[in-house]
Amino acid sequence: MVDIEKAKLRLQSVKDELEAFSELSSDARAPVKLDQQSVGRLSRMDSMQQQAMAQAQERNRQRDLVRIEMAHRRILEGEYGYCANCGEEIPDKRLEIDPMAECCVGCAD
Numbered sequence: 001m002v003d004i005e006k007a008k009l010r011l012q013s014v015k016d017e018l019e020a021f022s023e024l025s026s027d028a029r030a031p032v033k034l035d036q037q038s039v040g041r042l043s044r045m046d047s048m049q050q051q052a053m054a055q056a057q058e059r060n061r062q063r064d065l066v067r068i069e070m071a072h073r074r075i076l077e078g079e080y081g082y083c084a085n086c087g088e089e090i091p092d093k094r095l096e097i098d099p100m101a102e103c104c105v106g107c108a109d
Contacts, residue, residue, distance in 0.1 A: 002081030
């Protein structure tokens with residue numbers, strides 16, 4: 001049986017971490033400014049590529065935040081820890097690795 005209090009703590013920990021990374025990376029996602037004076041620094045293309053990677057990481061963080069909210073809903077509905085496809089209990093080890101998991105390993109394939 002899944003320890004719901006432990007799951008809530010894990011979910012909150014992941015959420016806090018995601019929000020902290022999001023805040024730290026806000027400058028990296030900002031529009032790239034053309035700096036004609038800086039010679040020897042990263043080129044504008046490199047800066048744009050780094051910006052694009054930071055934006056992709058932010059999209060992944062936002063997706064995970066939505067998954068966390070969905071997991072909280074499953075907790076409230078009493079469905080957390082059970083596979084959304086087959087209804088079997090999701091092993092606690094899987095939920096330790098991914099507390100937002102909706103499916104057991106068999107159904108996730």
